[in-house]
Amino acid sequence: MYSFEHYIHFVDGKVTxxxxxxxxxxxxxxxxxxxxxxxQLHVVVDVKNEMSLHYVFEDNVHAEVIETxxxxxxxxxxxxxxxxxxxxVNFFNENEGTGKNTYLDEGHSFxxxxxxxxxxxxxxxxxxxxxxxxGADVRLRMAALSKNKEKKHYKVHIKHNAPxxxxxxxxxxxxxxxxxxxxxxIGTITNGQNGSASHQTNKIIVFDxxxxxxxxxxxxxxxxDVQASHAAGVGKMDEEHLYYLxxxxxxxxxxxxxxxxxxxxxxxxxxxxxxxxxxxxLALSKVGA
Numbered sequence: 001m002y003s004f005e006h007y008i009h010f011v012d013g014k015v016t017x018x019x020x021x022x023x024x025x026x027x028x029x030x031x032x033x034x035x036x037x038x039x040q041l042h043v044v045v046d047v048k049n050e051m052s053l054h055y056v057f058e059d060n061v062h063a064e065v066i067e068t069x070x071x072x073x074x075x076x077x078x079x080x081x082x083x084x085x086x087x088x089v090n091f092f093n094e095n096e097g098t099g100k101n102t103y104l105d106e107g108h109s110f111x112x113x114x115x116x117x118x119x120x121x122x123x124x125x126x127x128x129x130x131x132x133x134x135g136a137d138v139r140l141r142m143a144a145l146s147k148n149k150e151k152k153h154y155k156v157h158i159k160h161n162a163p164x165x166x167x168x169x170x171x172x173x174x175x176x177x178x179x180x181x182x183x184x185x186i187g188t189i190t191n192g193q194n195g196s197a198s199h200q201t202n203k204i205i206v207f208d209x210x211x212x213x214x215x216x217x218x219x220x221x222x223x224x225d226v227q228a229s230h231a232a233g234v235g236k237m238d239e240e241h242l243y244y245l246x247x248x249x250x251x252x253x254x255x256x257x258x259x260x261x262x263x264x265x266x267x268x269x270x271x272x273x274x275x276x277x278x279x280x281x282l283a284l285s286k287v288g289a
Contacts, residue, residue: 003066007042013051023061030054039063040275050076055091057113059084064275065091071103081107083115085133090273092118094283105129109136117141118267118276120283128157131165131196140169141271143264143284146179146211156200157186164195171200172267173215174260176207186218187228194225202232205263207256261285 006024009017013029020026023036029051033039035058043065045053057063061084071077083089087110095103102124109115110133119125119142129138138158146152158167167187175181187198202215217230237259246255261284268280 002042002044004040004042004064006040007044009044009046010051010053011046012048030056032056032058033061033063034058035060039065041065043067045069045071045077047071047075047077050078052078052080054080054082056082057084057087057089059086061087061089063087063089064273065089066094066275066279067091068094068096070096076102076104078104079106081105081109081115081129083107083109083113083136085111085113087113087115089113089115090276091115092120092276092279094120094279102126107138108132109138111135113137115139116271116273116276118271118280119143120280124153126155128159129167130159130161131167132161134162134164136162137166138168139166140171141267141276141280142169142171143267143280144171144173144181144183145260145264146173146175146181148177148179151180153180153182153184155184155186157188158198160187160189160193160196160198162196163193165193166197167199168197169200169202170267170270171202171215172264173204173213174207174263175204175211175213176256176260178208178210180212182214182216184216184218185230185232186220187230188220189223189226189228191222193223196223197227199228200230202230204234205237206234207237 006021023034025032105127107129112135114137116139171183173181183202185200185202204213204215206213213234215232217232271277
């Protein structure tokens, strides 16, 4: 059940199982990572109604975290991230819940910290990460699938509140059947944050004519000495690719699963952490299965 030697399991905000290293301290639903040996932790979260979870990475912490969440119908998971100076964190989020549920993330990163997050699909998700210290770096990678009659909306916002900060997001999605999928990517560089970089990619492929998809990039730049870019696109599945795969003996479902996997794979290729790469590949291998 647990991918790392060290783990903690929450059920509706209560700890039911744990095996923690000495560098991790848990108070109620706040998990504090203290400086010491590099930390690997698997966090499992079960939510029936609503729960808040707080991650605090103190100065100079190096950590890898996997969070597996099971959020039930209409459940809400609120999370906060605090990344101390010179902390270096790689974090993968995997959703195993069903039905309509919501994820709300808010993060603050300080001097020369680095936070890389990988997200597999959920239902409604709103992520806001603020770069509050010079040299802070946040890189967010997301792969989303919307199927049947699901209506998924993601709003991802990286805000630069200090100079020489870096915010990068790569959001890839697939819509099929009669589903809706909307991705809003927002990069904000406030006045005075010179030398900062805000880059985003938002791409969605549509499988069926009854789908609705929208990839919306927004850049709000209030400073001249910066780098900022966006790429966004919504496109149809190539019928020739589907026909070719079926001609090689795959069923239509198998062929569509393979195309979905291939379309979402670029989000893995930009990741530079092996743990996140492996978890993404595992999650994507189950898409459409």
